[in-house]
Amino acid sequence: MLERIIEEAPAFFGYYNVVFLLEALLATFLLSVIGCLVGFLAGFAMAAVRRSGGRALAPARWLILAYVEVFRRIPFLVTLLLCFFLFEVLKLGLTTFQVAVVAVCLIASAYIAEIVRGGLDSVHHNQWDAAATLNFTYWETLRWVVVPQAWRVILPPVFSFFVLFIKDTALASQIGVVELTYAGKVLNNKGFSAALVFGSILILYFALSWPLARAGSWMEKKLAPSRHR
Amino acid sequence: MDITLQFGQITPHLPYLLGGAWLSLQIAFLAFCGGMMLGLLGATALSFGPRWLRALVGAYVGFFMNTPQLVQIYFIFFALPDAGLLMEPYEAVLLGMTLNAGAYLTEIQRAGFTSIHRTELEAAQTIGFSLMQSVRYVILPHIMKVLFPPLSNHYILMTLGTSMAAIFGVEELTGRALNLNSQTFRSIEVFSITAGLYIVITFIATTLLALVGRGFFRARMRIL
Amino acid sequence: MRHLDIVDLRADYGSHTVLERINLEVGKGEIVSLIGPSGSGKSTLLRVILGLLPPIAGEVRIGGQTIDYRNKRDVKAIRSRVAVVFQQYNLFQNMDVLRNVTIAPVKVKGRPRAEVEEEAKLLLTRVGLGDKLKSYPDQLSGGQQQRVAIARALALKPEILLLDEVTSALDPELVNEVLDTIRDLATEGMTMLIVSHEMAFVREVSSKVVFMAAGHVVETGPPKQIFDNPQMARTQDFVGKILRH
Numbered sequence: 001m002l003e004r005i006i007e008e009a010p011a012f013f014g015y016y017n018v019v020f021l022l023e024a025l026l027a028t029f030l031l032s033v034i035g036c037l038v039g040f041l042a043g044f045a046m047a048a049v050r051r052s053g054g055r056a057l058a059p060a061r062w063l064i065l066a067y068v069e070v071f072r073r074i075p076f077l078v079t080l081l082l083c084f085f086l087f088e089v090l091k092l093g094l095t096t097f098q099v100a101v102v103a104v105c106l107i108a109s110a111y112i113a114e115i116v117r118g119g120l121d122s123v124h125h126n127q128w129d130a131a132a133t134l135n136f137t138y139w140e141t142l143r144w145v146v147v148p149q150a151w152r153v154i155l156p157p158v159f160s161f162f163v164l165f166i167k168d169t170a171l172a173s174q175i176g177v178v179e180l181t182y183a184g185k186v187l188n189n190k191g192f193s194a195a196l197v198f199g200s201i202l203i204l205y206f207a208l209s210w211p212l213a214r215a216g217s218w219m220e221k222k223l224a225p226s227r228h229r
Numbered sequence: 230m231d232i233t234l235q236f237g238q239i240t241p242h243l244p245y246l247l248g249g250a251w252l253s254l255q256i257a258f259l260a261f262c263g264g265m266m267l268g269l270l271g272a273t274a275l276s277f278g279p280r281w282l283r284a285l286v287g288a289y290v291g292f293f294m295n296t297p298q299l300v301q302i303y304f305i306f307f308a309l310p311d312a313g314l315l316m317e318p319y320e321a322v323l324l325g326m327t328l329n330a331g332a333y334l335t336e337i338q339r340a341g342f343t344s345i346h347r348t349e350l351e352a353a354q355t356i357g358f359s360l361m362q363s364v365r366y367v368i369l370p371h372i373m374k375v376l377f378p379p380l381s382n383h384y385i386l387m388t389l390g391t392s393m394a395a396i397f398g399v400e401e402l403t404g405r406a407l408n409l410n411s412q413t414f415r416s417i418e419v420f421s422i423t424a425g426l427y428i429v430i431t432f433i434a435t436t437l438l439a440l441v442g443r444g445f446f447r448a449r450m451r452i453l
Numbered sequence: 454m455r456h457l458d459i460v461d462l463r464a465d466y467g468s469h470t471v472l473e474r475i476n477l478e479v480g481k482g483e484i485v486s487l488i489g490p491s492g493s494g495k496s497t498l499l500r501v502i503l504g505l506l507p508p509i510a511g512e513v514r515i516g517g518q519t520i521d522y523r524n525k526r527d528v529k530a531i532r533s534r535v536a537v538v539f540q541q542y543n544l545f546q547n548m549d550v551l552r553n554v555t556i557a558p559v560k561v562k563g564r565p566r567a568e569v570e571e572e573a574k575l576l577l578t579r580v581g582l583g584d585k586l587k588s589y590p591d592q593l594s595g596g597q598q599q600r601v602a603i604a605r606a607l608a609l610k611p612e613i614l615l616l617d618e619v620t621s622a623l624d625p626e627l628v629n630e631v632l633d634t635i636r637d638l639a640t641e642g643m644t645m646l647i648v649s650h651e652m653a654f655v656r657e658v659s660s661k662v663v664f665m666a667a668g669h670v671v672e673t674g675p676p677k678q679i680f681d682n683p684q685m686a687r688t689q690d691f692v693g694k695i696l697r698h
Contacts, residue, residue: 001308001311001312004311069428069432070424070428073389073427073428073431073432074389074424074427074428075389075390075391075392075393075403075427076389076392077392077393077395077396077403078392078403078406078420078423078424078427079424081416081420082417082420082421082424085410085416085417085420086417088416089416089417126539126541126543127543127545127546129505129539129543130539130543130544130545131545132503132504132505132532133503133505133532133536133537134532134556134557134561134605134609135529135532135533135557135561136557136560136561140560140561144545144556144560145545145547148547148548149546149547167295167296167297167298168297170297170298170299170300171299171393173299174396181297181299181300181303184300184303185303188307193308193311194303194304194307194308194310194311195304195308195311195312198300198303198304198307198308199304199308201300201303202292202296202300202301202304205295205296205297205300206292206295206296209295209296210291210295213294213295
């Protein structure tokens, strides 16, 4: 195995292959970033609506509950395939990357909504009482009192999810999105040894994920101790 | 454009899909058990082992947690045969999932170990418990209460993760859904039923795990 | 003149009735204290008045006006006329002292910030915290936090102040600094409804004492009556136990 790797390495790390791999790495990164940015906004909005009390929003709360529970209980691969076939039937002419973006956003929103909900619940109930007696509306309470206290609880797990999610986007290769794992399959099909190809792919994922994971645990420590500001 | 849904065509195949679901559950269970053993060894090594062993286990955990499970299985499935290790798809998937689970479960169990305070052990011994009694009545209940929720959570994630076995041709739930899809071409129906089955499976699993956790370990777990 | 009037009030937590047939009058400038064993519904009554727990039956009137707790505008109105200080202070942890006091007048009532800040500084100086404007709640002692909470309540210029066991969470040596602040307010003629376990203090400041048990008002009267000559057996029992300590 090793001889074959050494023999093939110069050809494998040729200019075009390296550019191809780096572009694929970028696609992997983008999928995760877009998913988590959209997921963060949507997840935040859903958690905020879910925490609200008014009767007018009750149907919305039920929908959100169903959404969050459903999408956290379907394998990513199945969600991807569902989106893929759904858009095929709808004939909207989306690229596979765009389809994957939709799937990724659907899933990230559900998971992040759950994280944000936990963060909002971590703020002590007496803060809500005090705000209510001072005549803050629900949204004012969120904006001035609860979110400023909850964000340091919310941010670390959201970031961990983002780093975890980078690895999950490997599944997008199955619907033909040219990301890192797909690039590996292409190069393997070109005849390069699987050990060389998938070894390199693993290293590239590691190079992307590990520094981010370290940054995440640094952030977690940094945000943990003091409570105010 | 025809987008009328015809679930009727799929319902006769429900037992076939359920058979696949049974295999999914098996894979998740076996990989979890294997992963738990690896994790227990790993966490013990990280907590009490010599420096070189900690470094080794740290590298294992870091590598498997920072690369995709799918690519890990690709490597096992396509690259290891070059080194003379040829595995059936089912075996490759099980090995990959076990190694991957081992890394995450090492991390989770290590966190459980560090949550025990020396003072607790000392308190148990001052009231006259032997070491075995302290472990039995103080340490284990404490560890289970702390560990049961994250372990359950990981078990659910692993159940969902078994779907990638389909990529290697294993005929578990997603694999059978893919087969059914190529026979019937009713993609939306096939995959929404499949999704529904995963929802049911994981819902039952979460409920059972939450009941066990609350009942036996006084762990704080919610069902919804 | 009646300032706060509670008529046949009832409130439930789920299927459990926690307040039943509560009748209570608080005159303008009067200080009424609620005493009784824990779990008797004193704090719950304050929560009901503020609309944190909607009543099932009965009425709350303020200045003769009946509050409809299903109507958001009424709830808003009573909260702007009645302020509360909680046992656990409930200061906003993410804001410094000055902002805790000024946020509601500025953001909710829309008053000019500079003016509100001047008033807040005067209030905080009055409660002895003029030098803590930039401190955060977790940097203050319990007694200091409680005085900030009182200043926050007063910044809204309420007609009526509700005090919910404001010294119960404090270390004994910090109790007096808070009681002194309340005495000051009493001499200024603020209408107050106080839940307290500080019997000596209750006796000193109250014009009327209400003894509650198990969600009912058992006896109402001037402090002299309640403490020296209680009429009801249940009151005698409670007061007897308290005074023996």
